[in-house]
Amino acid sequence: MGKFKLLFFIFLLSQLLFSQNTEIKYEMTYISDTIQKESISKIMSLYITPSKKIFIDSEKLSQKDNEEISLDYDYTTIRQENKLTKFYLIDSELFSTEEKIPSFDWKISNETKMIDNIKCQLATLNYKGRIWNAWFTPKYSFFSGPYIFDNLPGLIIEISDSKNHYNFKLIEINQKKYNIIIPKSLTVDSNSLKKLYLNYFENPFRKLKEKGILYSIDENGNKVSPPNFDLMVKSRQQYIFNNNNPIELSDAVKYNYR
Structure with a gap:
């Protein structure tokens, strides 16, 4: 630089x-x-x-x-x-x-x-x-x-x-002087943090599924079939598994992915 x-x-x-x-x-x-x-x-x-x-x-x-x-x-x-x-x-x-x-x-x-x-x-x-x-x-x-x-x-x-x-x-x-804004966070211990990561890995679109989407509307106002969650989950899990290289390497979450 x-x-x-x-x-x-x-x-x-x-x-x-x-x-x-x-x-x-x-x-x-x-x-x-x-x-x-x-x-x-x-x-x-x-x-x-x-x-x-x-x-x-x-x-x-x-x-x-x-x-x-x-x-x-x-x-x-x-x-x-x-x-x-x-x-x-x-x-x-x-x-x-x-x-x-x-x-x-x-x-x-x-x-x-x-x-x-x-x-x-x-x-x-x-x-x-x-x-x-x-x-x-x-x-x-x-x-x-x-x-x-x-x-x-x-x-x-x-x-x-x-x-x-x-x-x-x-x-x-x-x-310089800054007014740094950090939103409120939920404090957890290290074991709970790993559980959160594992739970998200197993069901990364849980919140979207809970909405019970029957169809969506595209930019032209046409009905579009609901997403294929199975394919979305598999793709997301692949991404998470491949990008599991944290700066503190020994704390990397061990995902069960095949």
């Missing part, structure tokens, strides 16, 4: 920034379907306030109160005090889990390299089924990084897993 657009003066990179609201943008590239291996890119923001860190789709930072709120909160996290909150969209309903912020066991190497004229140091992490390689710099006073990554003595500039299924690269740092 080119050189970092460092939109603040050097003196603001001191401890003073911890009393400000700062947005750190990352380009996130990932592969959800390990068969097709087509990469998806989106811009995510790490929004740091004096009391919390929010990792969220950058488009949602400029969302207004009166705008329709999208429930797509994939990879959104909130780190506050010692609590980590994650969000999941299942069958058009937003759920969340709460856990203690992980104590990452980083292995810091002496290896360094330059990334856009910034000297970075390598650190590796074995976490939930993936080996992560992070390039960080102590140049900035943020001991943080994208998603849930923390506890390095500096800011993470780039981080990717060893299979290159997930990659984050810092592209911009801004000093």
Whole structure:
């Protein structure tokens, strides 16, 4: 994405920034379907306030109160005090889990390299089924990084897993203040979350079936036969099975699909 657009003066990179609201943008590239291996890119923001860190789709930072709120909160996290909150969209309903912020066991190497004229140091992490390689710099006073990554003595500039299924690269740092809107979610534990995923997999069109649709009307006003739910279910299950490559790999739901 080119050189970092460092939109603040050097003196603001001191401890003073911890009393400000700062947005750190990352380009996130990932592969959800390990068969097709087509990469998806989106811009995510790490929004740091004096009391919390929010990792969220950058488009949602400029969302207004009166705008329709999208429930797509994939990879959104909130780190506050010692609590980590994650969000999941299942069958058009937003759920969340709460856990203690992980104590990452980083292995810091002496290896360094330059990334856009910034000297970075390598650190590796074995976490939930993936080996992560992070390039960080102590140049900035943020001991943080994208998603849930923390506890390095500096800011993470780039981080990717060893299979290159997930990659984050810092592209911009801004000093801004946002009113972030996150809809209410139902908090569940990890076991309940897996059950929700499994139930949705078994019957992904339950809500549509419950409406008892006899026919629909096309754009020309003609009656159209109801959908073939058996084919729809099979297609949806195939999609879910193929795209079962979560960032925390060991938490992948084990679907029974044949």
